[in-house]
Amino acid sequence: MSDSTVVQEQSIDTQDAGRSNGAMLQIRDLRVWFELRRFGFGRAGSVRAVDGVTFDLAHGEAIAIVGESGCGKSTLMKTILGLYQPTDGEVAYEGSAVGKLGSLGLKQYRSKIGYVQQDPFGALPPFMSVRAILEEPLAINNVPARERGERIEKAMVEVKLTPVEDFLGKFPHMLSGGQQQRVVIARAMILQPGLIVADEPVSMLDASVRVEILKLLRALQASHDLAVIYITHDLSTVRYFSERIFVMYAGKLVEKAPVLSLLRNPEHPYTHALLAASVDPDARNASSLREVPPGEPPSLVRPPSGCRFHPRCPHRIEGLCAEEEPPEFESRPGHQTACWLYR
Amino acid sequence: MSRLKRIFQQISRYPSAMLGLAVIALLLGIAIYTMVTIPYSEAIRLWRGGEAVWGEYPRTAKPVWTDWLTRDRLPRSIVLDSRTSPAVEKTAQGDPEASHRQTLTFTFDYPYEGFPQELVIFMEGSYAERRPHASLTWITPDGREIRMGEMAVRSAETYRPGQDSRLQRRLRGDSAEIGLFRDPEAETRTAIKGTYQMVLDVDLFEPEADVEAKLVVHGQVHGLAGTDHRRRDLTVALLWGTPVALAFGLLAALGSTLTTMIIAATGVWMGGWVDSVIQRVTEVNMILPFLPILIMIGTLYTRSIWVILSVVILLSIFGSAIKTYRAIFIQVRESPYIEAARAYGASNGRIIFKYMIPRIIPMIIPGLVVSIPTFVFLEASLAILGLGDPVLPTWGKLIDDARSNGALFQGYYYWMLQPFFMLMLTGLGFATLGFALDRIFNPRLRGL
Numbered sequence: 001m002s003d004s005t006v007v008q009e010q011s012i013d014t015q016d017a018g019r020s021n022g023a024m025l026q027i028r029d030l031r032v033w034f035e036l037r038r039f040g041f042g043r044a045g046s047v048r049a050v051d052g053v054t055f056d057l058a059h060g061e062a063i064a065i066v067g068e069s070g071c072g073k074s075t076l077m078k079t080i081l082g083l084y085q086p087t088d089g090e091v092a093y094e095g096s097a098v099g100k101l102g103s104l105g106l107k108q109y110r111s112k113i114g115y116v117q118q119d120p121f122g123a124l125p126p127f128m129s130v131r132a133i134l135e136e137p138l139a140i141n142n143v144p145a146r147e148r149g150e151r152i153e154k155a156m157v158e159v160k161l162t163p164v165e166d167f168l169g170k171f172p173h174m175l176s177g178g179q180q181q182r183v184v185i186a187r188a189m190i191l192q193p194g195l196i197v198a199d200e201p202v203s204m205l206d207a208s209v210r211v212e213i214l215k216l217l218r219a220l221q222a223s224h225d226l227a228v229i230y231i232t233h234d235l236s237t238v239r240y241f242s243e244r245i246f247v248m249y250a251g252k253l254v255e256k257a258p259v260l261s262l263l264r265n266p267e268h269p270y271t272h273a274l275l276a277a278s279v280d281p282d283a284r285n286a287s288s289l290r291e292v293p294p295g296e297p298p299s300l301v302r303p304p305s306g307c308r309f310h311p312r313c314p315h316r317i318e319g320l321c322a323e324e325e326p327p328e329f330e331s332r333p334g335h336q337t338a339c340w341l342y343r
Numbered sequence: 344m345s346r347l348k349r350i351f352q353q354i355s356r357y358p359s360a361m362l363g364l365a366v367i368a369l370l371l372g373i374a375i376y377t378m379v380t381i382p383y384s385e386a387i388r389l390w391r392g393g394e395a396v397w398g399e400y401p402r403t404a405k406p407v408w409t410d411w412l413t414r415d416r417l418p419r420s421i422v423l424d425s426r427t428s429p430a431v432e433k434t435a436q437g438d439p440e441a442s443h444r445q446t447l448t449f450t451f452d453y454p455y456e457g458f459p460q461e462l463v464i465f466m467e468g469s470y471a472e473r474r475p476h477a478s479l480t481w482i483t484p485d486g487r488e489i490r491m492g493e494m495a496v497r498s499a500e501t502y503r504p505g506q507d508s509r510l511q512r513r514l515r516g517d518s519a520e521i522g523l524f525r526d527p528e529a530e531t532r533t534a535i536k537g538t539y540q541m542v543l544d545v546d547l548f549e550p551e552a553d554v555e556a557k558l559v560v561h562g563q564v565h566g567l568a569g570t571d572h573r574r575r576d577l578t579v580a581l582l583w584g585t586p587v588a589l590a591f592g593l594l595a596a597l598g599s600t601l602t603t604m605i606i607a608a609t610g611v612w613m614g615g616w617v618d619s620v621i622q623r624v625t626e627v628n629m630i631l632p633f634l635p636i637l638i639m640i641g642t643l644y645t646r647s648i649w650v651i652l653s654v655v656i657l658l659s660i661f662g663s664a665i666k667t668y669r670a671i672f673i674q675v676r677e678s679p680y681i682e683a684a685r686a687y688g689a690s691n692g693r694i695i696f697k698y699m700i701p702r703i704i705p706m707i708i709p710g711l712v713v714s715i716p717t718f719v720f721l722e723a724s725l726a727i728l729g730l731g732d733p734v735l736p737t738w739g740k741l742i743d744d745a746r747s748n749g750a751l752f753q754g755y756y757y758w759m760l761q762p763f764f765m766l767m768l769t770g771l772g773f774a775t776l777g778f779a780l781d782r783i784f785n786p787r788l789r790g791l
Contacts, residue, residue, distance in 0.1 A: 081686045107688040115686040122679040127701045136697075137687040184683075191687065 023056035024194060024227055025080070030054070030089035032072075032079050036301065047300045049075035051251035052089070059194065062221055062228040064238040064259075066274065067248035070297055073231045076248070077197050080229065082110050111141045114188030116198040116217075120180035120205075124172040130161075130183055131168040137191050155186040159216060178209035182216070189220060195227040196220075202237060214241060235278040239263065244334075247271050250298050250308040256328075257335040267337040269313050307340065315341055353783045360779030366772030374586035381582065389579045390736045397574040401460045401561035406569040406577075406757050418455040418534075418562040425449075425555045440550050447543040449558045453484075454536050458521050461561040462504045464543075466554060468496035473548040480544070481523050484537025489513065489523060496545065496554050569757045571741075572748045580736035581761055587737050588719045588769060591652055595718035599659035600711050606660065607668035608699045611676055612691060621665065628661035634728075641730035648732035651725060655718065668703065675702050705784045713777035716770040723766055738762035 030053045033046035049072040057063060065073050078084045080091060082098055091098045093109055101109055117123035124133055134152045143151065156164045159182040172180055181201065188196055198217065202210040218241040221228050230242055238245055238259065245262045247255040247270065255268040266272050295312040298304050304311055310321040320340050329342040354360045381389070389396060399422050410416055425431040430450050437443030468475045479491035479502070492507050494500065504510055504519030514522025524534040545554045568577035610621035640654055675681070681698050689698070725731060726739025727746065745751075745759040 078682075083682065083685055110686055110688040113686070115683055117679045117683060119679055123683050125680045125684075125698060125702070127705075136684065136689070140688050140690075140693065187683070187687070 024059045024061075024094060025057040026090075026092040026095075027053055027055050027057075027080070028090050028092070030076070030079065030091060031087045032075050032084055033087040045301050046087075048251050048303060049300060050079065051300075051303070053248075053251075053253055054089075055246060055253065055256060057195070057227050057229065060221070060225040060227055061244070062218075062226075062230060062242045063244045063246060064230045064232060064242035065246045065248055065253075066232055066235055066238065068233055068274075068297060070300075071248045072251040072300070073248050074199060077199055077229065077231050081113055081115055081197055082106055107141075111137070111191045112193050112195065114185075114191070114193040114196040116181075116184055116188050116196060116201045118200040118203055120177060120184050121172060123184050124180060126172055128171070129168065130156075130170050130172075130175075133172075133183060134187055134190055137187060141191060151190060155190040158189060158220065159183075159186040161186065176209075177205050178213065181205060181209075181213050185213075185216065185220070189224075192224070193226070195229070197229045197231070199231045200233070201230075203232070203234065210237065217241060235263075235274060247274065250303055251300060252308060252338065254309065254339065255335075255337045257337075261332065261335050265332075265335075267331060267335065267342060268309075268339045269315050269341075270309050307338075317341070350783065354776075354779060357779040357782070359775040363772045363774070363776030363779065366768055367776065370585055370589060370769060370772060373582065374589050377582040378586055381579065386579055386583045386736065387734060390575060390583075391734065394574075397570070397576065398463075398465075399559055400570045400574040400576060401563070401565050402570065402574050403572055403753075403755050403758070404460065404561070404563060404565035404570045405755075406567055406761070407564045408567070409564060409757065415456045416454070417564045418453075418457050418459050418560075420562040420565060421451050421453070421459075421560040422557065423449045423451060423559075424557040426557075431556075442546065442548045445545040445547060445554060447545070447554075447556055449541040449543070449556075451539055451558075451560070452537070453524065453534065453539050453560075455562075456533050456536070457563055458524055458532070458534050459560045460520065460563055461559075462519055462523070463559045463561070464502040464504070464541075465557040465559070466496045466500040466502065466543075467556070468498055468500065468552070468554045470547075470552040471549055473552075475548070475552055475554050476546045477554065478544050480542045482540040482542065483523070484535050484539060485526075491519075491523075491541075568761055569755075571744055571758060577741065577758065577761065580741050581738070581765060583736045584738040584741070584762065584765060587648065587732075587735055588722065588765075591648065591722045592715040592717075592719040592769070592773075595652055595655050595659070595721075596711055596715045598656040599662070600664070600707060600714070602656070602660045603662065603664045604668055604700055604703070604707065605695070607665045608672050608695045610665075611669055611672035612695050612699060621661075622669075625661045625663075625665045628658070629663055631658070633658055637725060638728065638730060641725065641728075646730055646733050648722070648735055648737070651722075651730065651732075655721065668707075671703050671706065672699055675699050678702075709777045709781035709784055711777075712773050712780055716766075716773045719769050720766065723762075738765050 030050055031048070032050040033048050035046050036044040038044040051072075053076060055063075065076065067073050075084060079086055086099060093112070096105075098106070098109055128136075131152060134155060135148055138148045138151060152168075153164050156162070156167065161167045161179065161182050167175075167179070167183075172183070175183065185201075196217070201217065202213050205213060214237060217228065217230075220226060221241060228241070230238070232238060242259055244256065244258055246253045247262075247268060249270050255262065255266070255271050257267075262271065263275070266275055298308055298311065304322070306320075306322045306324050307313070307326050310316050313321065316322070317340055324340075326338045326340045326343075328336040328338050330336050331342045354364065377386075399420065401420055404420075405417070407419075422428075423430050425433060425447050432446075432448040432450070434446045434448075435443060436446070464479065466477065474495040474497060476493070477496050478493040481489040481491050483489070490513070491504055491510055492502060494502060504523065507519065510519055511517065511522070517525060521532060524539075526533050526535045541558055543554075543556055547553070566576050566578045568581050570576055606621055610618040636658065637651060637654060641651065644650070676699070681694060684694055684698050722737065723739030723742060726737055727743045729743065731737055731740040731743060739762070741762040742759055745755065745762075748755075750756070750758040
């Protein structure tokens with residue numbers, strides 16, 4: 001454990017932690033394609049939701065994956081959770097490939113990953129009390145009945161749903177959005193996972209509650225040495241707790257970098273565009289128009305040849321970007337960008 | 344538990360729902376009372392027993408409560424048995440070792456203006472070789488003595504004065520039921536109220552010989568529900584029809600709804616070929632003719648109500664409800680909480696039974712409650728088509744009996760209207776409750 005923490009600290013400014021052997025989660029050239037069918041059986045191509053994603057995640061490391069809607073970040077996350085089968089490539093947890101696990105192994109694997117969803121109300125079964133909701137993962141993973149009460153209480157204290165007795169009997173519709181999200185986090189934490197996957201956990205909450213929830217996640221991450229994959233389209237919340245940011249575009253990771261490096265020196269033209277589009281409450285900017293990339297996100301069924309961003313890219317290199325797919329270039333240590341500008 | 348309480352509180356706000364609950368409680372009460380007081384075997388005996396059981400009952404007699412609609416009280420049945428009734432006096436004359444004479448005097452009050460429906464005298468003689476000889480005399484309250492008839496008494500002898508044409512001649516053309524009770528002075532036909540006597544003189548020719556007799560004066564009304572053409576007490580059928588109808592309705596509604604729901608949820612969740620098979624089976628089953636299949640089974644195989652019930656459930660499992668539930672489950676399947684459940688390792692079975700089905704149970708409860716009486720009516724319809732259970736008395740069987748014996752044509756309205764009333768009461772109770780439940784459950788589910 002201490003090894004990986006060291007690696008993780010290094011990763012923030014100098015080294016790429018993913019290349020070390022201490023990685024908890026290794027994702028290699030992952031592809032998740034959904035087949036389109038015509039008239040029920042004819043094949044009409046595939047939606048390439050995730051198309052060649054590679055990264056490593058160390059113990060206790062928090063990463064953020066940003067990208068616009070439809071770029072494949074949710075598919076990537078669900079594949080990591082084991083909800084989708086990879087078409088190609090592999091997801092390996094602690095060295096063993098998830099695709100090769102049997103049903104029992106998959107169940108164990110799923111119990112090691114907590115899942116925090118976007119819509120806290122939808123994420124909680126409306127007909128179950130808080131107690132029943134938190135008991136479900138324990139019951140499914142064969143935790144003896146006498147231990148469950150204690151663990152439920154502990155998880156609720158951790159997410160600050162206190163006094164515990166007041167909440168146990170309540171149904172989701174009786175809780176506020178922030179409380180609901182705390183129940184969701186408690187449910188994700190109750191099996192003591194090593195990794196939490198949070199899919200836009202605060203996008204549906206009030207601004208006042210967001211920071212609290214993010215701080216709570218950050219505190220849990222620190223106290224439990226949790227790895228966190230934080231998926232968002234909102235760059236303004238990223239700096240609260242992630243160490244690295246991955247920018248995703250049309251099924252690919254186009255830029256991987258430590259938070260500060262990416263926010264201060266964004267490299268990929270798409271990252272520039274994202275940063276330019278992010279909300280800035282400064283009153284002086286209210287009247288100035290922002291420069292956003294023209295055009296629409298590309299079709300994932302027939303993605304553009306070469307670099308997928310090239311039809312919208314202001315810095316397109318004729319004869320290169322449209323022809324060849326850019327590999328990852330490491331312009332600075334730990335900062336990798338898949339763009340021909342940095343070759 | 345607190346949820347149930349909340350639902351009940353909401354129900355109590357709807358008077359119609361409270362009415363429905365009260366009706367259902369009443370029906371349940373009747374059903375339980377019936378099962379406790381008239382056990383199944385006893386009910387079958389009362390309904391199928393034969394003349395021995397219902398011989399003392401009048402034929403197609405109205406229910407007692409029809410009295411409330413008429414000015415005079417209608418005659419009740421009077422039964423006097425020489426073995427049990429203290430109103431029968433038995434005296435003997437002569438030497439008991441040789442031929443001697445026995446006199447049985449039947450005394451009873453007749454306080455009605457109307458005439459009885461029928462008179463029957465059952466006699467039982469015990470003798471070795473020579474049959475006892477009986478002669479009957481009728482004594483009216485005003486002291487007239489009317490000779491009724493004479494006969495040799497065999498071991499079982501039935502004398503029906505109404506069929507004695509000589510007696511009818513003696514009564515100046517009136518049949519015995521009228522002539523023996525009529526006031527000869529009166530202009531109109533009215534019975535004399537007072538104490539009547541029937542004297543049965545028996546000559547016995549052997550020392551050990553003996554005669555016992557039973558006088559039955561059949562009234563015009565009988566019991567709470569009247570009797571049918573075979574003198575059976577309709578109360579038994581109406582009472583026993585209640586648990587049968589409730590059981591049929593509840594089992595059919597619950598059985599078909601629950602299995603349909605489970606199959607629909609399984610199909611939606613598993614998808615692929617499982618879903619395809621379920622959908623195709625449903626589509627084929629939906630075009631199969633429901634009633635003709637039941638008629639075929641009833642005609643060729645068995646008419647047992649429980650077999651018919653199972654077939655009804657089987658045929659409605661893959662009914663159109665599967666399509667409705669499927670549409671709802673497809674929505675439920677996409678809920679984030681189900682994705683979360685998969686993420687923490689819930690098995691397929693657990694997701695279907697603990698996450699999908701509970702979600703739509705509130706939605707289907709009103710429909711379930713409303714569908715109970717439709718199955719009760721189905722059972723009645725089958726009985727009217729002649730496919731009723733051959734053993735059990737049910738409401739539908741009563742209507743069938745009444746119809747085939749021309750009850751409405753002959754004015755026996757009670758016979759047909761009483762089972763109708765019970766059916767309508769059942770429909771009313773479940774429908775009002777179901778509609779109120781619909782109003783309670785549905786606003787909450789708009790957000791689904």
